[in-house]
Amino acid sequence: MKRLTLSIVALVAATMFYGCCSERATNECECSKEQAVVETIMTRRSVRDYKAEPVSREQMAKVVECGIYAPSAMNMQPWAVRVVDAPDFIEGVTAIAVEQMPQLKEQEGFRNFFRNAPTVAFIACPEESYSGEYDCGLLSENMMVAAWSMGIGSCCLGSVVPVMNSEAAKPYLERLNLPEDYKLMVAIAFGYPSGDVPAAPARDVSKAYYIE
Numbered sequence: 001m002k003r004l005t006l007s008i009v010a011l012v013a014a015t016m017f018y019g020c021c022s023e024r025a026t027n028e029c030e031c032s033k034e035q036a037v038v039e040t041i042m043t044r045r046s047v048r049d050y051k052a053e054p055v056s057r058e059q060m061a062k063v064v065e066c067g068i069y070a071p072s073a074m075n076m077q078p079w080a081v082r083v084v085d086a087p088d089f090i091e092g093v094t095a096i097a098v099e100q101m102p103q104l105k106e107q108e109g110f111r112n113f114f115r116n117a118p119t120v121a122f123i124a125c126p127e128e129s130y131s132g133e134y135d136c137g138l139l140s141e142n143m144m145v146a147a148w149s150m151g152i153g154s155c156c157l158g159s160v161v162p163v164m165n166s167e168a169a170k171p172y173l174e175r176l177n178l179p180e181d182y183k184l185m186v187a188i189a190f191g192y193p194s195g196d197v198p199a200a201p202a203r204d205v206s207k208a209y210y211i212e
């Protein structure tokens, strides 16, 4: 009986812990700070389909600010972030990607090369730097977690880089106005999720452990 009571208490506690902000888009979260951060991290997923409406620029400004408050080695902030919600840019790069990979069009519901996202952030770092790639990774995750806390889905898109670096996409890469000697690291799709957010792909917890 005691064991059953304990199990029920544990189940209720777990539900409260991970479910405390389930209606995140309303921002009516009553969680403790710790619960809110943990839940946001644990429930963020790569979203691969979005509503057509771009993310509001006000919200994106907050997302970018959260990115640039990420730690960076010696506070060098070695990133360049460019946010694009211009349809002609997104459609133009999509046309180039489809030209290079016609099978893209066969994806169900395909509208654009950025997983149908209406807003895309391009993250670049110096070609040579002490920890630029690492720092850009921290910035990227801050942006995605912050976005999710506001009901905005995201997906890192490494596959965008070779297309953006191709000769055909040169005008679009130039439009990003990256500093000299910077390379594009990744693009991040942002948007309001359309439909259900996928379940988490399995994680291998054995990759991290204490050394006694």
Ligand SMILES: Cc1cc2nc3c(=O)[nH]c(=O)nc-3n(C[C@H](O)[C@H](O)[C@H](O)COP(=O)(O)O)c2cc1C
Pocket (backbone or CB within 6 Å): 044, 045, 046, 047, 048, 155, 156, 157, 158, 159, 160, 186, 200, 201
């Ligand atoms: C550097 C990087 C590049 C990625 N590139 C792509 C990509 O090109 N296309 C895509 O659909 N997902 C891409 N992803 C998303 C991963 O597939 C996803 O994060 C992983 O499967 C775990 O799922 P989750 O983000 O939902 O937890 C990328 C993620 C990272 C970190």
